[in-house]
Amino acid sequence: MEYVTLGRSGLVVSRLCLGTMTFGREADEAASRAMVDCFVDAGGTFVDTADIYGSGVSEEITGRAIAGRRDEIVLATKVRWAMGPGRNDIGLSRRHIVAACDASLRRLGTDWIDLYQLHMWDGLTPVEETLSALTDLVRAGKVRYIGASNFVGWHLLSAELAAARHGLERLVSLQPQYSLIERRLEYEIGPAAQSLGLGLIPWAPLAQGMLTGKYDRSSGPAAGTRIAEADASAVETWERRDAERNWRIVEAVGAVAEEARRSPSQVAINWLLTRPGVAAPIVGARRVEQLEDNLGAVGWRLSSEQRERLDAVSSPEPVHPYDFIAEGQRSLEAGPS
Numbered sequence: 001m002e003y004v005t006l007g008r009s010g011l012v013v014s015r016l017c018l019g020t021m022t023f024g025r026e027a028d029e030a031a032s033r034a035m036v037d038c039f040v041d042a043g044g045t046f047v048d049t050a051d052i053y054g055s056g057v058s059e060e061i062t063g064r065a066i067a068g069r070r071d072e073i074v075l076a077t078k079v080r081w082a083m084g085p086g087r088n089d090i091g092l093s094r095r096h097i098v099a100a101c102d103a104s105l106r107r108l109g110t111d112w113i114d115l116y117q118l119h120m121w122d123g124l125t126p127v128e129e130t131l132s133a134l135t136d137l138v139r140a141g142k143v144r145y146i147g148a149s150n151f152v153g154w155h156l157l158s159a160e161l162a163a164a165r166h167g168l169e170r171l172v173s174l175q176p177q178y179s180l181i182e183r184r185l186e187y188e189i190g191p192a193a194q195s196l197g198l199g200l201i202p203w204a205p206l207a208q209g210m211l212t213g214k215y216d217r218s219s220g221p222a223a224g225t226r227i228a229e230a231d232a233s234a235v236e237t238w239e240r241r242d243a244e245r246n247w248r249i250v251e252a253v254g255a256v257a258e259e260a261r262r263s264p265s266q267v268a269i270n271w272l273l274t275r276p277g278v279a280a281p282i283v284g285a286r287r288v289e290q291l292e293d294n295l296g297a298v299g300w301r302l303s304s305e306q307r308e309r310l311d312a313v314s315s316p317e318p319v320h321p322y323d324f325i326a327e328g329q330r331s332l333e334a335g336p337s
């Protein structure tokens, strides 16, 4: 395993983070515990969950699985989605955050959360209120560091400005969707996060399994896979994934995997590890065998030629004004002719 400090913080995390969204869902408790054991045995320390995963079940299983070795783990969880029917059981208000943090601590069976993440921006609550509640949790010893997930550039900057203005805790990380298939973060969110010194913790590094090489353009998704089971509202439906650009990426990953004698999953995750600002992709799995495969993504490097090939086949389509500004930047760097 390799290790890195998370963004501008001094918190050291393993370069792969274990995702627990499948715990209590596709993976029963025994399978989930086997994954935690496998991850820790491989040197993994960084574990990500959320109160909403299985409506608290993932936190409960994770808490039981790390009991007895809590000190070895950097435990991350999240708050924002509805945990009850009440109007204040959702969101990033002081009222909900304080209640949600205590509930997460109870389910996790621990006294502290290492990284408490805002699961998505809340357009109803002033960011000062959210950060002030989080700062109190840090001062009370319940939380060590704070991070965000599913924020765009101006959300990150709003949080940074509010923290600076009022002397509140600053975000240290951002958890966005990021993979060879989903690179739109590179337009603005990634550069914003980097300029603020946030460590990126990409979710869905395998595009919900698409980049494992197990899907085929000529047939639909095999039964018993996340993509086959996705309902129409999910980000991972077959209709969304079955696109010419995605198949070209899948084929390029397969070709590099053969050359490098690695699995497609290992290639896709290794590519992410080379991207600017990426601290630790979150590897999720249904079974321990999948996790073992994914853990093989660290400890080696793609060649620069292989990286460039993957960059080229997956580059996000030019979008105004980002393409216009990038062109302007290139001419600035070249200087007047």
Ligand SMILES: NC(=O)c1ccc[n+]([C@@H]2O[C@H](COP(=O)([O-])OP(=O)(O)OC[C@H]3O[C@@H](n4cnc5c(N)ncnc54)[C@H](OP(=O)(O)O)[C@@H]3O)[C@@H](O)[C@H]2O)c1
Pocket: 018, 019, 020, 021, 022, 026, 048, 049, 119, 149, 150, 175, 202, 203, 204, 205, 206, 207, 208, 209, 210, 212, 214, 224, 225, 226, 227, 265, 282, 283, 284, 285, 286, 289, 290, 291, 293, 294
């Ligand atoms: N912040 C957020 O909004 C957010 C959103 C989503 C996830 N997350 C976090 O990110 C973590 C990872 O997300 P994700 O589960 O979507 O990641 P992913 O790596 O893109 O997809 C994981 C899924 O791909 C399949 N898979 C994984 N490794 C495989 C392998 N080696 N061979 C074959 N199939 C394999 C499994 O599904 P099947 O076996 O069903 O095909 C597995 O559940 C989650 O656990 C959670 O902690 C955060």
